[in-house]
Amino acid sequence: MKSHILLLAAAILAGPAFAQDAPKGDAAKGEKLFMADGCWQCHGVGGNGAALTGPKLSQTALPFEAFLHQLRRPAAEMAPYEAAIVPDSAAADIYAFLKSRPASPDLKDLPLLQGMGVK
Amino acid sequence: MEKPRLDRRGFLKGAAVAGGATIAVEAPALAQTTPAQPKAPGPSAAQMAAETEHPGEGEHLTTEKTGSDFMVDVCKTLNIDFMAACPGSTFRGFQESFINYGKNTKPEWLTCMHEEVSVGMAHGYAKVAGKPMAAMVHGTVGTQHAAMAIYNAWCDRVPIIMFTASAGPVEDRRPGIEWFHSVQDGAATVRDFTKWDDYPWSLQSFAESTVRAYQLATAQPQAPVLITADGKLQEMELSKAANAQLSIPKLNHPTQASADPDALKDLAKMLVAAENPVIFADRYARSQKGMDDLVKLAEALQAPVIDQQNRMNMPTTHYLCQSSRGGPLLAQSDFVLSLEPQDIYGTLNKMTDQLERKTGSKIKKTTKVASIGTHDLMVKANYQDFQRYNATDLQITADPEASMPWLIEAVLREVGDRKSAFDARGEKMRAAYKNFANNARKAGALQWDSSPIGGARLFAELWEVVKNEDWAFVTPNAYSGNWQHKLWPMEKHYQYIGSSGGSGVGYEPVGALGAALAHKQAGGRLPIAVIGDGNFNMAPHTMWTAAHHSIPYLAIIQNNRAYHQEVMHIQRMANRHNRGVESGVIGTTMTDPNIDYARLAEGYGAVGIGPITDPKDLNAAFKKGVAAVKAGQPVLIDVVMQPRG
Numbered sequence: 046m047k048s049h050i051l052l053l054a055a056a057i058l059a060g061p062a063f064a065q066d067a068p069k070g071d072a073a074k075g076e077k078l079f080m081a082d083g084c085w086q087c088h089g090v091g092g093n094g095a096a097l098t099g100p101k102l103s104q105t106a107l108p109f110e111a112f113l114h115q116l117r118r119p120a121a122e123m124a125p126y127e128a129a130i131v132p133d134s135a136a137a138d139i140y141a142f143l144k145s146r147p148a149s150p151d152l153k154d155l156p157l158l159q160g161m162g163v164k
Numbered sequence: 165m166e167k168p169r170l171d172r173r174g175f176l177k178g179a180a181v182a183g184g185a186t187i188a189v190e191a192p193a194l195a196q197t198t199p200a201q202p203k204a205p206g207p208s209a210a211q212m213a214a215e216t217e218h219p220g221e222g223e224h225l226t227t228e229k230t231g232s233d234f235m236v237d238v239c240k241t242l243n244i245d246f247m248a249a250c251p252g253s254t255f256r257g258f259q260e261s262f263i264n265y266g267k268n269t270k271p272e273w274l275t276c277m278h279e280e281v282s283v284g285m286a287h288g289y290a291k292v293a294g295k296p297m298a299a300m301v302h303g304t305v306g307t308q309h310a311a312m313a314i315y316n317a318w319c320d321r322v323p324i325i326m327f328t329a330s331a332g333p334v335e336d337r338r339p340g341i342e343w344f345h346s347v348q349d350g351a352a353t354v355r356d357f358t359k360w361d362d363y364p365w366s367l368q369s370f371a372e373s374t375v376r377a378y379q380l381a382t383a384q385p386q387a388p389v390l391i392t393a394d395g396k397l398q399e400m401e402l403s404k405a406a407n408a409q410l411s412i413p414k415l416n417h418p419t420q421a422s423a424d425p426d427a428l429k430d431l432a433k434m435l436v437a438a439e440n441p442v443i444f445a446d447r448y449a450r451s452q453k454g455m456d457d458l459v460k461l462a463e464a465l466q467a468p469v470i471d472q473q474n475r476m477n478m479p480t481t482h483y484l485c486q487s488s489r490g491g492p493l494l495a496q497s498d499f500v501l502s503l504e505p506q507d508i509y510g511t512l513n514k515m516t517d518q519l520e521r522k523t524g525s526k527i528k529k530t531t532k533v534a535s536i537g538t539h540d541l542m543v544k545a546n547y548q549d550f551q552r553y554n555a556t557d558l559q560i561t562a563d564p565e566a567s568m569p570w571l572i573e574a575v576l577r578e579v580g581d582r583k584s585a586f587d588a589r590g591e592k593m594r595a596a597y598k599n600f601a602n603n604a605r606k607a608g609a610l611q612w613d614s615s616p617i618g619g620a621r622l623f624a625e626l627w628e629v630v631k632n633e634d635w636a637f638v639t640p641n642a643y644s645g646n647w648q649h650k651l652w653p654m655e656k657h658y659q660y661i662g663s664s665g666g667s668g669v670g671y672e673p674v675g676a677l678g679a680a681l682a683h684k685q686a687g688g689r690l691p692i693a694v695i696g697d698g699n700f701n702m703a704p705h706t707m708w709t710a711a712h713h714s715i716p717y718l719a720i721i722q723n724n725r726a727y728h729q730e731v732m733h734i735q736r737m738a739n740r741h742n743r744g745v746e747s748g749v750i751g752t753t754m755t756d757p758n759i760d761y762a763r764l765a766e767g768y769g770a771v772g773i774g775p776i777t778d779p780k781d782l783n784a785a786f787k788k789g790v791a792a793v794k795a796g797q798p799v800l801i802d803v804v805m806q807p808r809g
Contacts, residue, residue: 082744089618095611096607096646097808155609162651163598
């Protein structure tokens with residue numbers, strides 16, 4: 046997962062100059078598109094990531110343009126999504142959905158998980 | 165009370181009557197909905213004659229001892245505990261001899277419902293028991309069914325003693341089915357992925373070939389072997405005089421091939437001189453001693469070990485177990501040692517899966533590479549499991565586990581004034597190691613409350629229930645996230661047995677069944693299988709074999725309702741072709757209707773629990789399941805999970 050995140054960061058640096066404001070998307074539409082466009086297949090239902098296949102996307106810290114760039118010209122192994130498949134407006138809806146996702150629990154609130162592994 | 169006698173003639177007569185009665189009852193109902201069914205063909209003249217003509221008074225009809233009894237004598241010298249089989253008439257003599265003459269002990273006959281199960285469970289068994297069990301498969305159709313499981317075991321370098329059969333010479337074959345199940349060369353179907361085979365034409369030859377097959381199967385590199393037991397040989401009368409002429413050769417237990425001492429000395433010098441060595445362990449350890457020796461080598465060098473998780477090679481609790489850091493360690497390495505590698509090229513290089521496939525090296529051009537392995541001792545031409553050729557600076561053809569004590573000794577002789585540098589390297593490894601579990605815990609928190617359930621939550625809840633048990637994983641668990649390797653203390657060789665070998669889907673339930681049998685034999689361990697739903701559906705009846713033979717284990721279905729690897733492949737193709745992924749579920753998903761795995765397990769006589777969709781319900785389900793396993797039952801828990809853990 047770490048390598049995915051690093052590659053995303055690299056994609057941001059290598060991409061075009063990014064504006065600060067994301068287009069206003071529809072989170073409800075975005076949730077449907079997240080499933081219909083297969084984002085969940087690698088990033089998990091809800092977008093919280095999967096160790097084997099894709100990093101966490103929910104509450105993404107990427108600016109929209111970087112998110113869009115990763116969609117169109119993905120780093121690493123991700124399958125590319127051209128505008129013919131996911132138009133910019135649909136990408137904005139998915140982005141809005143991901144931004145709207147609740148935060149994952151804090152590790153300090155998970156004693157079961159905290160108790161696992163070598164300290 | 166005298167039991168009714170059901171001989172062959174009586175059985176056929178009864179079947180004909182019962183069949184007729186069934187048709188008579190069902191015919192009116194069928195007539196309302198379906199066209200009239202054609203009548204079943206009657207027996208042929210030859211069949212009628214066979215069933216009605218009495219043999220002559222002088223004709224010999226029974227005997228006390230047959231060739232198949234001697235075949236059982238041969239197998240009993242090999243200390244084989246189990247023989248797994250789905251019944252088939254070509255080995256009827258052999259089977260009857262095992263269960264009656266051989267008293268169904270050593271080997272004990274196990275009933276499987278598909279030849280893929282017979283062979284696949286032998287695959288899993290050998291990796292835990294450290295010795296092969298046997299599988300018997302029907303002539304022609306049985307070897308065809310068994311082929312994928314044999315291929316998996318071949319790729320995984322695991323020994324299995326297999327038997328098939330043929331109906332004998334043409335003049336002795338009954339017309340019809342015995343011809344379909346007869347074959348000139350029974351092993352041809354699977355010869356590309358077996359180590360050795362033979363079709364012995366005499367009982368003496370059977371004895372020598374079967375003992376030879378066992379010896380070859382268990383010599384490194386290990387692999388399945390196949391003996392064809394001729395039908396006539398099985399069923400021929402064996403007189404006392406003829407029996408006295410036969411002899412069963414003693415099984416040789418050869419030592420495994422150790423490395424050339426000069427080559428080990430060269431390797432030790434290279435390892436000691438390296439600033440950033442990395443040790444890759446692939447199918448290296450066959451035993452706890454193998455694991456312990458690898459720890460000794462790593463400590464002598466303070467060198468990191470990447471366990472490629474095709475065997476249990478390195479304790480996850482040791483600070484030199486750096487499997488989470490393979491990429492960065494390779495990038496900075498100046499020396500790589502690979503132990504029993506199956507694919508050095510794939511370890512050292514990467515290739516993208518985009519429209520243009522680009523390759524790149526993971527190591528510097530100056531990095532030296534060495535290997536110890538038996539890969540090149542068993543390469544065949546057709547199937548491409550030998551992987552891409554990769555040049556090395558020192559290739560030692562030998563068994564790395566047998567060679568390891570000598571390598572450690574050679575390294576210790578060379579260390580000299582490098583010890584302080586090694587200690588400094590060790591400190592860096594300790595510091596890096598501390599981050600692994602913390603990173604895994606943070607990653608695990610991300611999907612903690614997810615429904616479908618995430619892999620980290622499943623493995624954490626499972627740990628809470630089994631942490632005081634003598635547990636062992638009997639499946640690879642890669643698709644559920646490998647959380648056991650990230651967060652569980654895995655220190656014993658039997659706690660993990662690696663993967664299928666050839667990635668033939670269906671290995672997980674069958675390998676798990678055999679491994680669970682070996683754990684039962686070892687006494688009281690708790691086998692845990694995390695089985696993908698696609699894998700499970702290849703052999704759900706493994707639950708019946710487990711229930712029938714009282715093989716307890718905890719089977720957790722990682723139910724993502726799809727052949728998810730294929731879902732992602734179709735998505736990749738659809739994206740690449742700019743067609744969208746909405747139709748990608750066609751032919752790759754298992755919904756509408758959802759499969760009720762718990763009911764399926766119950767139908768086969770196992771305990772079924774689930775489906776579990778809320779992670780909060782996992783604890784109670786696991787407690788119930790573990791209690792049932794400890795009571796001796798096979799248990800299936802259906803957990804509806806994220807597509808990937």
